[in-house]
Amino acid sequence: MDIHEYQAKERFRAAGIPVPPGEIATTPEEAETIAAKYGGMVVVKAQVHSGGRGKAGGVKLAKDAAEAKEYATAILGMDIKGLTVEKVLVTPAEDIDTEAYVGVLVDRKNQAATFMVSAEGGVDIEAVAAETPELIRKLTVDPRYGILPHQAFWLANFLYEDPALIKQASKIIAQLYTSFMDSGSSMAEINPLITTPTGEVKAIDAKMSIDDSELFRRPDVAAMRDTSSEPASEMKAREAGLSYVKLDGDVGCCVNGAGLAMATMDLVKYYGGEPANFLDIGGSSNPDKVVSALEIITSDPNVKSILFNIFGGITRCDDVANGIVEATKRIDIKPPIVIRLTGTNEEKALEILQEAGFSAYTSMDDVVEKAVQLAGGN
Amino acid sequence: MAIFIDNDTKLVVQGITGRDGSFHTRQMMEYGTNVVAGVTPGKGGQTFEGPDGASVPIFNAMDEAVAATGANTSVIYVPPAFASGAILEAADSGVSFVVAITEGVPVLDMARAHAFARDRGVRVLGPNCPGLISPGKSKVGILPGQIVAEGPIGVVSRSGTLTYEAVFQLTNAGLGQTTCVGIGGDPLIGTNFIDCLEAFEADPDTTGVVMIGEIGGTDEQEAAQYVSEHMSKPVVGFIAGQTAPPGRKMGHAGAIISGAAGTAADKMQAFEDNGISVAQRPADLVGLIQDALGGN
Numbered sequence: 001m002d003i004h005e006y007q008a009k010e011r012f013r014a015a016g017i018p019v020p021p022g023e024i025a026t027t028p029e030e031a032e033t034i035a036a037k038y039g040g041m042v043v044v045k046a047q048v049h050s051g052g053r054g055k056a057g058g059v060k061l062a063k064d065a066a067e068a069k070e071y072a073t074a075i076l077g078m079d080i081k082g083l084t085v086e087k088v089l090v091t092p093a094e095d096i097d098t099e100a101y102v103g104v105l106v107d108r109k110n111q112a113a114t115f116m117v118s119a120e121g122g123v124d125i126e127a128v129a130a131e132t133p134e135l136i137r138k139l140t141v142d143p144r145y146g147i148l149p150h151q152a153f154w155l156a157n158f159l160y161e162d163p164a165l166i167k168q169a170s171k172i173i174a175q176l177y178t179s180f181m182d183s184g185s186s187m188a189e190i191n192p193l194i195t196t197p198t199g200e201v202k203a204i205d206a207k208m209s210i211d212d213s214e215l216f217r218r219p220d221v222a223a224m225r226d227t228s229s230e231p232a233s234e235m236k237a238r239e240a241g242l243s244y245v246k247l248d249g250d251v252g253c254c255v256n257g258a259g260l261a262m263a264t265m266d267l268v269k270y271y272g273g274e275p276a277n278f279l280d281i282g283g284s285s286n287p288d289k290v291v292s293a294l295e296i297i298t299s300d301p302n303v304k305s306i307l308f309n310i311f312g313g314i315t316r317c318d319d320v321a322n323g324i325v326e327a328t329k330r331i332d333i334k335p336p337i338v339i340r341l342t343g344t345n346e347e348k349a350l351e352i353l354q355e356a357g358f359s360a361y362t363s364m365d366d367v368v369e370k371a372v373q374l375a376g377g378n
Numbered sequence: 379m380a381i382f383i384d385n386d387t388k389l390v391v392q393g394i395t396g397r398d399g400s401f402h403t404r405q406m407m408e409y410g411t412n413v414v415a416g417v418t419p420g421k422g423g424q425t426f427e428g429p430d431g432a433s434v435p436i437f438n439a440m441d442e443a444v445a446a447t448g449a450n451t452s453v454i455y456v457p458p459a460f461a462s463g464a465i466l467e468a469a470d471s472g473v474s475f476v477v478a479i480t481e482g483v484p485v486l487d488m489a490r491a492h493a494f495a496r497d498r499g500v501r502v503l504g505p506n507c508p509g510l511i512s513p514g515k516s517k518v519g520i521l522p523g524q525i526v527a528e529g530p531i532g533v534v535s536r537s538g539t540l541t542y543e544a545v546f547q548l549t550n551a552g553l554g555q556t557t558c559v560g561i562g563g564d565p566l567i568g569t570n571f572i573d574c575l576e577a578f579e580a581d582p583d584t585t586g587v588v589m590i591g592e593i594g595g596t597d598e599q600e601a602a603q604y605v606s607e608h609m610s611k612p613v614v615g616f617i618a619g620q621t622a623p624p625g626r627k628m629g630h631a632g633a634i635i636s637g638a639a640g641t642a643a644d645k646m647q648a649f650e651d652n653g654i655s656v657a658q659r660p661a662d663l664v665g666l667i668q669d670a671l672g673g674n
Contacts (some may be wrong), residue, residue, distance in 0.1 A: 109596070130638075211485045212627075213631065245626050257629075258629025259536065259590070259618050260539040262621075266619070267659055311543050314402075314405065314520055343522065
């Protein structure tokens with residue numbers, strides 16, 4: 001789960017990281033009031049779960065409250081990479097001497113939190129890593145000890161020469177690690193970490209992603225979820241305990257297991273179609289789950305055919321077949337449904353489905369080809 | 379022969395009295411797995427009733443279970459909040475292999491648990507994995523026993539049902555398996571592709587390997603490199619997620635394309651570059667492995 005900049009800043013502040021003040025506005029008038037309160041120049045920043053806000057015109061420097069209102073008018077409602085801006089952060093403008101990058105994420109290879117720092121801040125760190133890796137210093141944190149003082153110093157030492165700045169940055173690095181761990185984060189980033197002409201080190205931007213598996217034990221973090229940036233269908237799926245990702249195609253896919261679901265989407269493409277979604281219904285043959293899945297798939301007006309691809313392992317195919325029949329009795333489905341079931345008790349399952357008037361298959365290729373054909377893609 | 383589990387596997391089930399734990403314990407016992415103990419804190423001294431009148435003693439803690447039964451392997455079916463604790467306990471109990479089925483274990487917990495297990499020389503499989511099966515010998519986890527057959531193919535995969543799909547096709551084509559291993563769909567897993575490839579290379583009964591990857595991370599790329607440098611046996615592969623959009627998690631916590639790395643195209647290219655034939659469809663895996671073995 002991604003959280004907004006202003007929310008990440010709250011987490012950082014709570015850990016002691018120096019972050020300039022800021023308040024959220026949802027209307028231009030609110031932005032004006034906040035800017036007037038701070039006095040002087042302010043920055044108006046779009047709060048959306050997307051990178052490249054600056055390039056899209058979602059971050060503006062305003063010289064006074066009137067201009068802050070003007071910029072807020074332009075930014076609120078703006079579309080950035082398909083997401084509508086509903087909130088802006090208004091924060092006093094800082095005098096900037098230098099910009100650095102400090103980030104920490106869970107590294108899959110080292111199986112631990114790993115810091116990356118660079119004196120090249122305010123830029124795309126992935127591009128720096130790819131093109132000029134010598135400008136990045138990395139440190140893998142041993143989960144048994146956490147970040148140690150000399151390690152934080154070693155990282156800070158790569159950013160600055162002035163001992164006063166190094167001291168402040170080491171402290172911020174240690175605080176960032178605390179915030180990262182306490183938030184159940186998978187990624188936390190300060191970009192840029194600035195120095196001011198008066199010799200202060202501050203975080204003026206903040207980014208954080210949360211490990212979804214942490215949310216059950218961190219209600220304060222879970223409460224930061226912004227459902228407005230999530231398609232209604234995905235929210236419904238999440239509430240029903242289904243893994244669903246909406247895509248742009250017209251072949252609705254309902255599959256048990258994430259790997260098989262991805263392979264099914266790929267096969268739709270192979271046969272000349274476009275998948276409308278990723279959907280994993282899990283190991284369940286529960287008709288309620290099948291109903292939820294069908295409701296979610298059919299809520300997408302692009303869907304022209306629906307395919308089930310079920311591998312019955314421990315789950316018995318006849319149970320799943322009964323679930324599908326039961327579900328389609330409860331709700332009215334317009335697009336044609338084709339079903340593939342194989343594995344445990346497949347013969348019984350095919351009988352049940354054929355009796356109920358469904359086209360049933362045992363080969364994954366056959367059902368996908370049929371579904372693509374029904375959607376008119378081939 | 380087989381890898382990681384065989385006729386000598388003596389299994390303890392952590393969470394044996396839970397809904398999933400009890401169901402799969404029966405399934406494993408029916409398959410012939412030697413389940414010697416169960417652990418559920420607070421239920422020590424009770425007995426788990428298995429199929430055909432078989433029964434399994436339940437203990438309060440792993441050390442007691444291992445001391446009393448000589449168990450050498452554990453499997454974990456406990457809820458996410460307690461799963462990393464169960465792994466830590468297992469790694470400290472004397473078993474050498476821990477299979478963690480649980481999905482949704484916090485990743486930062488796993489960073490600690492993996493380090494702890496590594497320090498003790500204990501192999502962890504998973505979490506968020508279907509386990510493994512050595513046909514005719516032992517099954518640990520949730521893989522369906524009826525779709526496998528004894529034979530010479532090693533199978534390693536990040537997925538569950540997609541593995542079943544591939545294994546079922548192999549079995550139907552008369553290609554049995556030495557061991558089928560599901561390494562799990564999480565970002566931090568204890569046993570990776572290379573660990574399995576190394577074991578299959580060393581296993582005299584395995585003549586070829588089917589490797590099934592998916593988007594996210596770079597494990598497949600590193601495995602491909604390993605194959606070209608260290609494997610004498612043929613390896614064929616499949617990658618799921620060619621149509622997955624970047625930045626979105628596709629069911630598995632680890633199945634996400636971050637930045638330029640981790641795409642299906644990247645992984646398929648790495649396979650091709652290192653002599654691993656890549657199937658365009660799961661159905662093509664059988665032909666590819668037959669060709670690879672025939673040409674050997």
